[in-house]
Amino acid sequence: MLDTFAKLLCEHARVRPDRPAMRHKDLGIWHTWTWREMAETIRAYAAGLRDLGLERGATVAVIGENRPAMYWTILAAQWLGAIPVPVYADAVADEMAYVLGHAEVGFAVVQDQEQVDKLLAIQDQVPKLRVVLYDEPRGLRDYDHSRLHAVSGIIEKGRTLLASDPAVAAAIDAERDRGNGDDISIILYTSGTTGRSKGVLLSAGRSIAAARDTVAFDKLTDRDEVLAYLPLAWVGDHYLNYAQSLVSGFCVACPESRETVETNLQEIGPTFYFAPPRVFEALLTRVTIRMEDAGALKRRMFDYFIGLARRWGEKILDGDKVPLTARLGYGLGNLLVYAPLKNVLGFSRIRVAYTAGEAIGPDLFSFYRSLGINLKQLYGQTEAFLYVTAHPDGHIRVGTVGLATPNVDIRITEEGEVLYRSPGQFIGYYKDEERTAETVTPEGYVRTGDAGFFDEDGHLTIIDRAKDVGRLRSGAMFAPKYIENKLKFFPNIKEAVAFGQDSDFVTCMLNIDLTAVGNWAERNNIPYASYQELAQRPEVYAICAGHVAEVNRALAAEPRMAAAQIRRFLILHKELDADDGEMTRTQKVRRGFIAERYKPLVDALYNGAEAADISTEVTFEDGRKGVISARVKITDAATVETGRLEVAA
Structure with missing residues (x-):
């Protein structure tokens, strides 16, 4: 019975031995492993880890970027019945120490010297950690190797053991x-x-059952290919890339580095793709900037055919009836604009694309779909292993966030909270029975903690975190995330944080998008030397004021949210950062x-002040601490009252 990932791996090696299983670009060259080669490597890796003392039930930290050795570690550990624990590669020392300590990690497999140094810095906090393996040897030659081993060396040791001792080979296969x-x-x-953070326990059988459902839902096969660039520790990577690949047999390509993802995307041309809204927004911003630099004729052609696509593209994608002239015009637009644009973005071969994590602006969503990209939304949680809802093809x-995915049962409580049962549902929280019982x-x-409702066709809409949906002092509804998402639909606004619970009115803090606003500043000859300086420019405040006014117009049109219009706002002097504790590693505020x-x-937003002084401790990339001080401007926002646009007093 194919009820574990190690068994699925061996089945692919038997059924499709010569099909590509994994690729990786290293030093400018793409390397490919077939399913047979990958299965042989992971079997040897498992033998080497067993020789080091890794046993069934032990936990193994996996810390690094998307590289074959990291995925092989997960599979080799699962082969032996050990439990991998991926950790965010950019986690600061305290975050890493908590996860490794809580999970009682004895083995850690890391990418490079940077991660080794982090482990050495926290070794007193994780006393059970006794073995560390590394993938990249650069810079580690002079380190103490009594507990430090190269992944490649352990794999070779495993090959030797398997070849020289039949008993070892039999034992390894028996463990699988x-x-x-x-x-x-x-x-x-x-x-x-x-x-x-809570440790979510996922079982092999449930995870595979969930992946089988969505592989069938999106008709994924061994002819598909993905680019794995999402954090290893995030459920999205483990599900969309790892689990679905081992169920369907498609190929997972690993980029050369985080900095080369966009280039590698063009080279691989994936057929299945996921990105959060901010990635799609950044790509569109890049396209917009390039078109501003283009000649007049090219800009006019681009604008004309994009306009045509916005009118007819989604209908053609969904198979609706459209006039012949529209199809011919769209076909010409595809030849001259859409196909070249998709090629530049690396989207030429995409059959299915998803976005999730935050709400995506309707204009942004429609832009990509109008190009013929089958972009859909999904809603999921780590506890669900992953999908709860998704848009079916042609039903957008x-x-x-779509309809309930196959074999998922959703209920909405009287309080409006979304509950579900799913095939991949978690077993519980590690060492936390109380939180499991609460959830x-x-x-x-499973209680999602999210507030939502169904429309008449069964599509789910998520409003906000249930505990965050509150009331203003007047009793009017206040849904901060709903307001924040509307603000972030504008390319110039990267992050937003809304306040208003038990207050007389709503206020917010904004982060500008340095790329989008910086490009605008350069084109308008507005000098700036830093994010902090640009953020406090009056011209930038004017732009953001316009965006806030548009959001207020939209809120005014919704009876439940009309009283939650933004009255005052400011632009923060620094970007919100996970290293400073202001955001999670998945970029949630x-x-x-x-x-x-x-x-x-916050006090100044409510006491009528026109500015406020603030000093903020920040963490630099090398771990050093510093302080940023600024005088932050605060401004009133335009609101809609009794059908007129007025400035809030």
Whole structure:
């Protein structure tokens, strides 16, 4: 029975031995491993790890970028019945120490010297850690290798053991066969939006069942290919790339580095693709900037055919009836504009693309779909292993996250909270029975903590975190994330944090997008030397004021949200950063932490001040601490009242 990932790996090696399983670009050259080669490598890796003392049930930290050795570590650990624990590669020392300590990690496999140094710095906090393996040897020659081993060396040791001792080979195969669907296959730690991360226990059988459902849903096969650039520790990578690949047999390509993802995307041309809204926004910003630099004729041609695509593209994509002239015009546009644009973006071969994590602006969503890209939205959670809802092909509802995916049962409580049961549902939180009991109902439904509702066709709309949906002092509804998402639909606004619970009115803090606003400043001959300087320019405040006014118009048109219009706002003097604790590693704002950290600014938003002084401690890339001080401007926003646009007093 193919109920573990190690068994699926060996089945692919038997059924499609010469099909590509994984690629990696290293030193400018793409390297490819077939399913047979990958299975042989992971079998040897498992033998080497067993020789080092890795046993069934032990936990193994995996810390690094998307590289074959990191994925092989996960598979080799699962082969032996050990439990991989991926950790965000950019986690600071305290975050890493918490996860490794909580998971009682004895083995850690890391990418390079940077991660080795982090482990050495926290070794006193993780006393059970006794073995460290590394993938890249650069800079590690003079380190103490009594507990430090090269992954390549352990794989070679495993090959030698398998070739020289039949008993070892039999034992390794027996460990694989001993595994079953009830085994814990991985521990994924949540982003920790409101506190310490929780370790989510996922079983092999449930994970595979969930992946089988969505592989069938999107008709994925061994002819598909993905580019794996999402964080290893995030459920999205483990599901979309790892689990679906081992179920369907498609090829996973690893980029050369984080900096080369866009270039590698063009080279690979994936057929299945996922990106959060901010990535699609950044790509469109890049396209817009390039078109501003183009000649007049090219700009006019681009604008004309993009206009044509916005009118007819989505209907053609969904198979709706459109006039012959529209099809002919769209075909010409595809030849001259759409196809070259998709090629530049690396989207030429995409059959299915998803976005999730945050709401995506309707204009942005429609832009990509109008080009013929089958972009859809999904809604999921780590506890669900991953999908709860998704848009089926041809049944897209902008502003919703789709219908319940196959074999997922969703309920909405009287309080408006979304509950679900799913095939991949988690077993529980590691060492936290109390939180598990709070999250799973007696009927077996998982509480998402999100507030939402169904439309008449069964599409789910998520409003906000249920605990964050509050009230203004007047009793009017206040949904901060809903407001923040509307603000972030504008390319110039990267992040937003709204305040208003139990207050007389709503205020917000903004982060500008340095790329988009910086490009605008350069074109308008507005000098600036830093983010801080640009953010406080009056011209930038004027731009953001216009965006806030548009959001207020939209809120005014919604009876439930009309009273939650933004009355005052400011632009923060620094970008919100996960290293400073202001965001999670999955880029979700920690609203409570921000309110406390920037209390002088929050107070000023409500006391009528026109500016406020703030000093903020920041963490630099090398781990050093510093302080940024600034005088932050605060301005009133235009609001809509009784059908007129007025400036709030």
